Every structure is written in structure tokens, then in C-alpha cells.
Amino acid sequence: MKLKIIIATLLLSANVFAQNDKETVKTIYSQSLTNGQSYQWLDYLSNQIGGRLSGSVSAEKAVRYTKLELEKLGLDKVWLQEVMVPKWERGEKEVGYFETSGEKLNVNICALGGSIATPAAGLKAQVIEVKSFEELEALGTKVKGRIVFFNGALNPELIHTFEAYGGCSKQRYAGAYEAGKLGAVGVIVRSLNLRQDNLPHTGSMGYLDLPNNQRIPSAAISTNDSNLLSEALKKDKNLEFYFKQSCKQFEDVLSYNVIGEITGNEFPDEYMIVGGHLDSWDLGDGSHDDGAGVVQSMEVVRLLKESGIKPKRTIRVVLFMNEENGLRGGKKYAEEAKRKNENHVFALESDSGGFTPRGFSFDCSDANLNKVLSWEPLFKPYLIHYFEKGYSGADIGPLKNDNIVLAGLRPDSQRYFDHHHAANDTFDAVNKRELELGAATMTSLIYLFDKYGTVTISDVKEIKN
Numbered sequence: 001m002k003l004k005i006i007i008a009t010l011l012l013s014a015n016v017f018a019q020n021d022k023e024t025v026k027t028i029y030s031q032s033l034t035n036g037q038s039y040q041w042l043d044y045l046s047n048q049i050g051g052r053l054s055g056s057v058s059a060e061k062a063v064r065y066t067k068l069e070l071e072k073l074g075l076d077k078v079w080l081q082e083v084m085v086p087k088w089e090r091g092e093k094e095v096g097y098f099e100t101s102g103e104k105l106n107v108n109i110c111a112l113g114g115s116i117a118t119p120a121a122g123l124k125a126q127v128i129e130v131k132s133f134e135e136l137e138a139l140g141t142k143v144k145g146r147i148v149f150f151n152g153a154l155n156p157e158l159i160h161t162f163e164a165y166g167g168c169s170k171q172r173y174a175g176a177y178e179a180g181k182l183g184a185v186g187v188i189v190r191s192l193n194l195r196q197d198n199l200p201h202t203g204s205m206g207y208l209d210l211p212n213n214q215r216i217p218s219a220a221i222s223t224n225d226s227n228l229l230s231e232a233l234k235k236d237k238n239l240e241f242y243f244k245q246s247c248k249q250f251e252d253v254l255s256y257n258v259i260g261e262i263t264g265n266e267f268p269d270e271y272m273i274v275g276g277h278l279d280s281w282d283l284g285d286g287s288h289d290d291g292a293g294v295v296q297s298m299e300v301v302r303l304l305k306e307s308g309i310k311p312k313r314t315i316r317v318v319l320f321m322n323e324e325n326g327l328r329g330g331k332k333y334a335e336e337a338k339r340k341n342e343n344h345v346f347a348l349e350s351d352s353g354g355f356t357p358r359g360f361s362f363d364c365s366d367a368n369l370n371k372v373l374s375w376e377p378l379f380k381p382y383l384i385h386y387f388e389k390g391y392s393g394a395d396i397g398p399l400k401n402d403n404i405v406l407a408g409l410r411p412d413s414q415r416y417f418d419h420h421h422a423a424n425d426t427f428d429a430v431n432k433r434e435l436e437l438g439a440a441t442m443t444s445l446i447y448l449f450d451k452y453g454t455v456t457i458s459d460v461k462e463i464k465n
Contacts, residue, residue, distance in 0.1 A: 021451075025378050025444045027307045032440035037302055039432045041069060041295040042354075046285040046427035053113075054279040054322040055087025055253045062278050063256050066294065066319050070260035073302050077263070080256040083332040085322040087253045088114055090282055091246030094219060095122070096188075098241045100232040107225035109188065110200040110283060111245040112172060113325045114207075115218040122244030123147070123186050123217060129233050133170070133178055144183030147241050149233075150175045151190045151226055154417070161194060161413040162352070162391075165420075168192055169203075176218040177208050187218040188243065190226040192417065198222045199422040202281050204325045219243055257329045258319040262301055264450075266312040271337075272346040273316040274300045274446055277323030277330075277395055284425035288416065291427075292354030292435055294319050296409070299439035300446055307443075311450045313345065320395040323351070330395035337399065346449045348407045348442060349393025353419070354435040355411035359386025360445060363406040367455040375448055384441055386410050403456045405449065409442055 032038070045052075045062060052059040063080065070078045096109035111117075128143055130136045131152040136143065150171040154164040169192060176187045191201035200220045207215050221229070233239055258278065264270065276293025280286020297317045304311060320329035337344055348360075359379070362369055372387050379385070392406035400406060411434070419425040 021378060021448070024307065024309065024447060028303055028443045028447065029382060029440040031303050031306045032299065032436045032443070033433065035306065036299065036436040036439065038295040038299040038435050038439045041298060042287060042291050042430060042435065043427060045291050045295065046287045050285045051282040052278060052280045052286055053088070053282045054085040054255060054325060055250070056282070059255060059279055059321065063258055063321070066258045066278065066298065070258065070298060070317065073260070073305065075260045075262055075301060077261040079259055081259055081332065081336065083255055083257055083321055083328050084252045085255045085328045086326050087250040088325065089248050089250070091117065091248060094243065094245040096219065096221065096241070096243035098127070098229060098232065098239055100236055100239060105228065107229065108198045108200050108222040109219045109243055110202050111247040112189065112205040112218045112220055113202055113281065114205050114249065115176065115245070115247055116215055117246050117248060118186070118217045118244050122242055124240055124242040125185050127229070127233060127239055127241045129230060136178055136182070141182060143179060146184055147186040147188060148175070148179040148184045149188050149229065149241070151230055153190060154192060154194050156194060161417055164194065165192055165417060172203050172220070173205050174208070176205055176216050177210050180207070180210050180214040180216045184216055186216050186243070188221045188241065189218065191220050191223050192420070193223050193422070195418045196223050196227070198224050199424060201421045202283055203421045217245060219245060255321045257321055257333055260301060260317045262304065262311055262315045264311050264313040264315070268314050269343055270313040271316060271342055271344045272313050272446060272450060273318050273344065273396070274348045274442060275318035275320055275395060276350045277321070278319040279322050279324050281324060281421045281425070283421070283423040284419070285427060286425055287427045287430045288353040288419050288425050289421065290323070290351045292430060292438070293350030296350045296354070296435065296439040296442055300443045303439065303443040304447070309447055313450050315446065315450065323395050327394055331398050334398035344399050344404055345454050346405045346407070347392070347396040347399050348409065348445060349396045350409040350438065350442060351393050351395070352409060352411050352413060353416040354430045354438060355413070355415060356434045357384060357409060357411050357438040357441040359384050359410050360407045361388050361390030361392065361410055363389070363392045363400065365455060368405050371452070371455060378448070379441070379444070382437070382441065403454070405454050407445065409438060411438060
């Protein structure tokens, strides 16, 4: 079986690439680096609109702005796709402190997205530290009436920092759920950050099926203050922690995915999409997460037009709403695609920051990955070398089926979590050239998949027979 698939792949990728592909890719990179628009778009999105939490006024401003900018590009079609999204507001700036050896130490905290508020006067209770759900389970009812401090740190030994993030993110999302079941009164979670600093990192949390009377407030605490609190607890097991937050969840509100389209001239009913998420958290202006992905995706369709490329297949740029705390935009797009019986053959997402691009990870068949590997020489001059199977992206995930190729841009990740969901996720942290290189790399992949197509299950079966 494996031999037949390999033979099929070799036959399908025999037409690896023509000499003019090298020139086309070179033109794409040249246009992005000398005549790019992504950085200017990001400047406006970040500095004139700012943080774009779903359901907020800023999010709606971002919808109007990006729709207008896509219309200026002269695409064949630009439209808004309605989607109901959650609306959560942070409220007043959070306060947190603890006392040790007669000294009051203020700490940097922020409410986690979706959390309930503390009582109006704040919450004060003894703290109990854990570093995993296993430790929490072992404590059982000993956490009743206490604040649980999740102090599980990202593993610094992992070179791929998203793996380190994945190893701890459950504490943030489900910490209040697990602690609430055991009778805890509150949760504070070590920020998901590899750097030691004073910035608390927010992010989504959920109560799942927890009854309202067991739902407890949940906040993130900076890495520096996590270390400080942990050391203090070693000296005083009865230490009390205080925090106050006034966040609030509202009824869902109407928002939109923003979609632009270049109609294919040979296979208009085969859809290829590129996108990022338009919403962001509210502490910074969301430049890396995911303003970068938004403007890079917009730049893909602009670069195709500027480079004189007339796509065979229909290319869509999709700016998804509500990836951060609900994934409503990605789910809605997939639902509509299924309802309309649209044939999506390829989807690319940029949601890993605007740092130097290294390559892509693919959720696809071996045959399609081998096809990509045959294009490596085209990317080598631009130092793009990472082509591996793996995670693609949250917003395009709902489109998954046996035939579609899903891909995620993989920039260098070493500094990403210094900014992720924090107040320093700002425009000044994005390098113009790195952003433009990412846009060109994405455009090149779109160009190649459009020109040479994808390998479907029926293709492989036909050759096998």
C-alpha cells in the first residue's frame, strides 16, 4: 500500500516546477519587500483602532476598515458574513496583592477572558499552589474555601515554543472548572510566557458544564509575581491572597467575518482560502495576535494582483471574527461552505505572529506533503526550510475533510510568547521586513497550490488501479 502511494506521489509531482515559477516567486518577494502594504495596514489596525475583542466597538471598526481596504484592491467580490459572537468586558483594572512578614506586596494580574467578577469588595483567601491537575486532584477537598494557584511553567527545553504553550494552556482554560468542582473560591494562573517579566497574559477560560454556584473568578498573574508568590508560600503556608476584578459577560452580539475573493479563471468552483483572525485581546493592540495574520492575508490577494498572477482557482481572503474566545467565525464560515456545497481544496492560516517566516506545517495526506517538498528549491533562496506535518490553524480547522490541504505559516516562535495576549502585543514589536517576508512566503505557497493543484483521494485511487 505504502509503495503504491509513493509511486502515485512521484507521478503526480513529476511536473515539479517550471523555470518561470522561480521568476514568479522572485517577483512576489520583490513586490512585498519594495512595494508592500501589510505594514501600513497593520499600523492603522493597531494604532488607530487598537485591541479588538469580539463584540467590542473596536472590533466593529476593524470590520469596516478591512472591508473598505479590500474593496480598494479591486477584487471580484467583497462581503461580510454574519456571525453571532460572545461579548465579554474586562471592566476596571484588576488589583492583586498578598502580605508576608508584615509587608504588603502588590502583584500584576489580569482577569482571564470569560471569567466572572470577584465580589465588589474583592476576594481574599488562603492560597494553595499546584503545578498540574494531578496535584490538584490529589489535594481533593483540601482546596475548599481557598484560592488555587496554578504555577505550571512553560517548558524552556522545548525548541518549538507552541509545544511548551500547549503543555500548560489547559491550566488557564480549565483551571477554574477543575478547582471550582472541589470547592475553591478563586483561581490565579501563572502567565503562559517563557520570559520573566511583570506582564500578566490573558486568554480564554471556560466553565464548561459547571453550575453557576460553583463558578469562581479566574485571573492570570505575571511570571515574576508567580515566582515571588511561590517563594512566599514556602515560608508561610497560611498566606492569604487578595484580588479584585469587575469583568462581565453579556448576551451574544452580531458581528462579521470579512471576505474578499478573486474568481478563478479555470476552476472557479474550487476554493482556496487564506486568513487570520480579526479579533484580539484587549490588553495590547493585537499586532502579533493576530493583526499580522490579518494584514498578511490581505497582502496575499494584493500581491497576486500586483504580480500579474491570474489564479486558476477562486482565491478567498477570510478575516475571521472571534477566534480568541469562541471560534465562532471559523465555525460559521465552515457551516456556510458546507451549506452551499462549496469545494474547498486548500486553506492557509497565519496566526503565529509576524516574526521571520521559517516555513509551514501541514494537515494533509502524504501525497500532498511530498508535493510541497518538491517545491523546496523554490523557497530555499528565501531561507524557508520548514515543511512538516502538524497543526494548521484554529479558524480553518472546521473545514477539515479527507481531501483538503490545511496549512499554517510557521514564523520563528522564540519571542512570540513574550507578547502573546499581553499589554506589549503592540505595533512597535513587529518588524516591517519580517512581516513582509511572511506575506510573500504565504503568497508563494498559494500561487504554487493554485497552479499545480492538490492530490485528492480519487487521484491516488485512480493511479493505484
